[in-house]
Amino acid sequence: MFELREICKSFGExxxxxxxxxxxxxxxxxxxxxxxxxxxTSLVNIMSGVYPIDSGQxxxxxxxxxGATSDQISRLGVFRTFQHIRIFERMTVIENxxxxxxSLEPFSLNELLGQVRKPDDPKVKVAxxxxxxxxxxxxxTLFASELPLPKRRxxxxxxxxxxxxxxxxxxxxxGGMTPKETESLANLILKHVAPGRTCLLIEHKMDxxxxxCEDLCVLHHGExxxxxxxxxxxxxxxxxEAYLGKV
Amino acid sequence: xxxxxxxxxxxxxxMISLIxxxxxxxxxxxxxxxxxxxxxxxxxxxxxxxxxxxxxPFWIALLFGSLLAAIAAGVVSTLTVRISGLxxxxxxxxxxxxxxxxxxxxxxxxxxxxxxxxxxxxEGFGEIRWIFENNISVLQYTLLIYLILILVLICLFIxxxxxxxxxxxxxxxxxxxxxxxxxxxVIYKVIAAVLAGFIAGLGGMLYAHSFTYxxxxxxxxxxGVHSLAYGLIGGLGTVFGPLIGVALDxxxxxxxxVIHGYRMIVFGGLVALMLIFMPRGILDENRxxxxxxxxxxxxxx
Numbered sequence: 255m256f257e258l259r260e261i262c263k264s265f266g267e268x269x270x271x272x273x274x275x276x277x278x279x280x281x282x283x284x285x286x287x288x289x290x291x292x293x294x295t296s297l298v299n300i301m302s303g304v305y306p307i308d309s310g311q312x313x314x315x316x317x318x319x320x321g322a323t324s325d326q327i328s329r330l331g332v333f334r335t336f337q338h339i340r341i342f343e344r345m346t347v348i349e350n351x352x353x354x355x356x357s358l359e360p361f362s363l364n365e366l367l368g369q370v371r372k373p374d375d376p377k378v379k380v381a382x383x384x385x386x387x388x389x390x391x392x393x394x395t396l397f398a399s400e401l402p403l404p405k406r407r408x409x410x411x412x413x414x415x416x417x418x419x420x421x422x423x424x425x426x427x428x429g430g431m432t433p434k435e436t437e438s439l440a441n442l443i444l445k446h447v448a449p450g451r452t453c454l455l456i457e458h459k460m461d462x463x464x465x466x467c468e469d470l471c472v473l474h475h476g477e478x479x480x481x482x483x484x485x486x487x488x489x490x491x492x493x494x495e496a497y498l499g500k501v
Numbered sequence: 502x503x504x505x506x507x508x509x510x511x512x513x514x515x516m517i518s519l520i521x522x523x524x525x526x527x528x529x530x531x532x533x534x535x536x537x538x539x540x541x542x543x544x545x546x547x548x549x550x551x552x553x554x555x556x557x558p559f560w561i562a563l564l565f566g567s568l569l570a571a572i573a574a575g576v577v578s579t580l581t582v583r584i585s586g587l588x589x590x591x592x593x594x595x596x597x598x599x600x601x602x603x604x605x606x607x608x609x610x611x612x613x614x615x616x617x618x619x620x621x622x623x624e625g626f627g628e629i630r631w632i633f634e635n636n637i638s639v640l641q642y643t644l645l646i647y648l649i650l651i652l653v654l655i656c657l658f659i660x661x662x663x664x665x666x667x668x669x670x671x672x673x674x675x676x677x678x679x680x681x682x683x684x685x686x687v688i689y690k691v692i693a694a695v696l697a698g699f700i701a702g703l704g705g706m707l708y709a710h711s712f713t714y715x716x717x718x719x720x721x722x723x724x725g726v727h728s729l730a731y732g733l734i735g736g737l738g739t740v741f742g743p744l745i746g747v748a749l750d751x752x753x754x755x756x757x758x759v760i761h762g763y764r765m766i767v768f769g770g771l772v773a774l775m776l777i778f779m780p781r782g783i784l785d786e787n788r789x790x791x792x793x794x795x796x797x798x799x800x801x802x
Contacts, residue, residue: 323680345674354682357683366665368663370662370666
């Protein structure tokens with residue numbers, strides 16, 4: 255279980271997160287929604303160690319990991335995707351997936367200096383599998399910079415799957431996708447990403463949230479205003495007010 | 502026929518290729534160093550002192566000079582590991598100027614055969630006589646330079662295909678994403694800097710013994726700027742990129758008598774044009790990859 259306790263984070267005068275406590279239940283897909291600027295991405299940046307916290311505690315399976323850097327958190331089995339896609343553009347698609355697996359092995363000379371792109375290497379096999387799952391196998395040998403946006407998003411997920419993390423944080427994986435593409439992404443998440451993992455899904459597309467999430471948390475102005483079953487949360491007056499304003 | 506002038510040009514290409522490769526290693530990890538000439542200089546001085554004043558064997562002196570350069574590079578990169586971009590460039594430039602100015606004050610002379618030998622500040626360090634004492638011909642020394650260059654290229658080739666090489670290229674594209682991939686950039690930046698320092702050191706030590714005379718002003722910032730430009734012209738997609746850059750500049754521009762004296766103007770223009778039209782050089786990552794695929798297909802047929 256991933257647990258946040260009274261997390262505070264400010265950027266100068268701007269209070270991005272104020273005393274946010276959140277439990278992400280193991281093995282479930284938890285949704286995280288909120289209007290623009292409510293602190294969703296800041297929360298993911300904190301959970302993945304990209305930003306240090308001002309105060310509070312982060313617990314992973316009961317172990318305190320507050321203050322860990324993003325490489326340490328990543329090695330503990332937490333992996334994330336990015337709202338603004340980050341891929342290695344000057345590498346091929348399959349190399350992007352292999353790159354995620356380098357730090358999985360313990361640090362050794364053989365691991366460091368051995369060839370990484372041998373066709374019969376287990377890493378290459380895993381990478382090919384993940385690309386097949388994400389329906390990118392035909393693009394495997396293209397340069398990542400040549401991919402269109404929806405495929406880049408799927409490449410990010412393929413890369414995350416290759417690491418086989420315990421916890422996966424998806425930051426707007428359907429951003430910029432058409433309804434049809436979003437639909438097929440929902441299927442992929444339910445079939446391949448979620449099973450056996452703890453997921454946090456940030457989204458603006460409510461139909462995707464309603465379709466895949468079992469638990470939902472709402473942020474507003476850096477504070478948590480609701481958590482619970484999606485259909486219940488959607489109808490809470492505070493949530494409606496945050497999105498639509500007071501009547 | 503291979504006359505001595507041609508051989509000197511060829512051996513120059515070999516030695517300068519080593520410092521160009523050292524700048525290239527840092528370029529692919531995303532750092533622009535204006536200070537690789539410092540390691541070239543440290544090794545030139547210490548290697549030449551070892552053979553001339555202490556009478557050490559050549560190979561041990563070569564290792565000694567290059568290791569000193571690698572250690573200096575390791576110290577500098579540990580100190581600068583938290584800064585990047587322009588700030589990193591300025592820090593490396595400052596260090597290399599510190600080294601050059603220290604060499605201007607550095608005097609360490611000994612009487613050998615009734616003559617004072619050794620570095621003496623701005624007067625430089627002459628009488629590096631290892632080549633004459635051992636009757637090494639220009640041709641032999643050129644072959645020696647290329648033997649070392651080929652060994653370095655083989656090592657870099659192995660690294661390029663390895664996980665370490667992939668990490669270097671990941672760092673060069675997105676250090677934050679590399680960190681999210683579970684890799685600590687600090688470790689790999691220092692590894693890259695030490696490797697680059699060692700390779701620049703090999704070049705420097707060979708340079709001192711080839712020219713038999715060195716002085717601090719050889720190791721000024723223009724040498725560092727050139728070594729950067731070689732990678733940027735030749736391409737950052739393969740270890741052959743910087744070699745192409747060196748061959749173009751020293752082999753082609755310097756040898757054409759027509760543009761003699763205008764070489765730096767032509768070279769500067771070439772760098773500017775490349776940065777506009779091919780920002781990552783002739784053999785950039787994409788072209789190298791396509792070339793490899795084409796070669797593979799060709800061999801299959």
